[in-house]
Amino acid sequence: MGNQSGKAYGLTVLCPLRSDAHEKQSFSAAVRARLHALPLDEDSPMARVPNTYLCRLFVLDDVPYQGEPAQSEHLKSKYLVFVCELHGQLETYLQGMWKNAADMINSIWEFCVGFKDDVRDADTFTRYIKKCQVTTTFYFNGSTDEPLAEQLKALYLKQEFSKFVIANQGKSAAEVQRSFAEFVKATEPSNLAGPSWRPGASRLDVA
């Protein structure tokens, strides 16, 4: 069960890259260029994928040689590596990923072995990813395992509550109660669709 920690899932995927070239660039260089062009944070296509805690995409060229007494070894190919921490079941997540980020997937995975032939829709994408999956050993989840929307709401509420405490410090019980009612009304604690942090935000808006 190396992939799971409670309701959190640690996905590790190594998709082999084709070894030939695209427009005078090796496929690995072409994928790298496309990865670098992806927008970040709230604008990242992965921010649209439900329940993404954190994810990373990179190209793995080879394993580095560590020196004697290690042997010089090589990978069979270059790989597109996709590591992702997510909430819930893997299949549900991958379905959601295809549904919300198919354009990005088709562009980034285009040069992976077998991708163009095998992947047409959410089901075939799920099958493809699971075929390339390796077990995540020593998986550590750095946050809780609640759904992303819950976590974003909790962070938002924590921040807003700090402001509430500062604004109401030293006031009478009646006053605090009155402004707490306003606080609840404004922040809608039980409404996940209400005010919250946006998925993908990596820093507070300091403007």
Place this chain on the structure above:
Amino acid sequence: MSMLDLHDIQGSILKPYGRYGFPKARFLFFRVDDGERGRGFVRRLVSCITASTPWAADGSSPGTPAPAVTTNVAFTYRGLRALGIPRDSLQSFPDEFAMGMRDRRDILGDDGKSAPEHWDPIWQSEEPVHILIWINGQTLEEVDKRHREIRGWLVGDSQGVQELVGHRGPGGRDDLAYQDGSAIYIDGKPSAKEHFGYTDGISNPFFKGMNSHESNVLGGGKVTGRSPHGRDGWEPLETGEFLLGYKDEAKENPEAPSPELLARNGTYLVYRKLHQNVGSFDRYLNEVGNDFPGGKEALAAKFTGRWRNGAPITTFPTEREADEFGARWLRAKEAIVAAPDSAARLAAKKQFGELNAEFTAFDYKDDLAGGRCPIGSHIRRSNPRGSLELGQKGAFDTPGALSNRRRILRRGVPYGDSSKERVDSGDHGVIFMALNASIRRQFEFVQQQWMIYGNDFRLANDKDPIAGNHADAPGKEPDGRMVIQTGPRDTAPPFICSRIPRFVETRGGDYFFMPSLTALRMIGDGSIDPT
């Protein structure tokens, strides 16, 4: 006998001069344009450099009498290069020293009004600082005399070594040729106060080989996990945390330049001119102190972890207890002078020593929640005294695992006068000096992780209330925040200080290498050979 060659170690390292009756200080800065002439200047300097050898205090202790004036020296990376240190030696110095303070500004939080473009003109110049010489004196006249002596060596040699100008000073001057520092005088006597009114420089590290009284290990050493009030609660830190060439707390020789003779008995010096916004500080204390239970003085104590008379708030939680302690301490001090014979003097000294230890002999074992000394207070952040490790059973080999490698010797002195007008503008602050074997691991870590960030203390991104670089952009609301915790059995809620403005602004500084006397002679002779 000390295991250290005290004749070889510069005096500032073992002696906080201010506490040895040297209330006056002056900082001189030089640039070397000609290596050979620069080395000649260094050779002349050697004879007046003050070492760490003990001074006879009252005729009974060993050593020579204290001089009227002390002199010490340190070099920037560019200074060492200008003096002709071989390239192999230069490249063996750590990166942060080679980069210098200006290029480390992001790590240090020198932004807004602390950014280098606001520093004193001497730090703006295209002509960089190479040599720092600082003079400490019993009187200003003695300081001035030594300064003139050094200056005299440069007469007729304007091509070789330049004394650099460009320090801000009183009356809006910004072209001064030196930076003066002085203890703040109260009722005509030098005090240990800084401009915010706190007694400063109380707790300094105590390491193996130090020749000061061994009772200084109380609070100055590293925690052993036993009671902090007794001698067995503390052990001296390893010498290598403060001097190059000795074992450090990781049980290895610290990273040091080559050859070994260049490094041994030397250390790194951080010089930082810090302006203090006394007007903002007073105003904040007055305004927020109105609402704070215990009032303004209690709030001031919560900020730093000490009452303004220096009494630690974790040991003396109320102002009354702190005042009583201060009075007892003063009486004990006076009793030494008033003692009629040597037996009485000895007894009085013993009693004074016990009281004096209470300034430093404490930890936060009984105050983990911060109900007495807030977790985010200045002294608890800068020296957590083992409190980060408590409650983490089995995680660490030693009770001070997270703090023993983050200690710094502080040798600062105030500058300017804020007694007549308590406003932000004007010329008053502190010349902060820190000595350590690794600027990156010690000073920079404390500044970056503990002063301007709060994660290690589970205080999110709250900063040190006093030293934090709180927002100071024009038109922007100050954003400093501090939670003042209450104890686990208190019924009162915690108090949150918000909108704390920036109380301290950086006005310049750099990183220096402070060599041993041996290394200084070799630099002067041009005989450093790393091969």
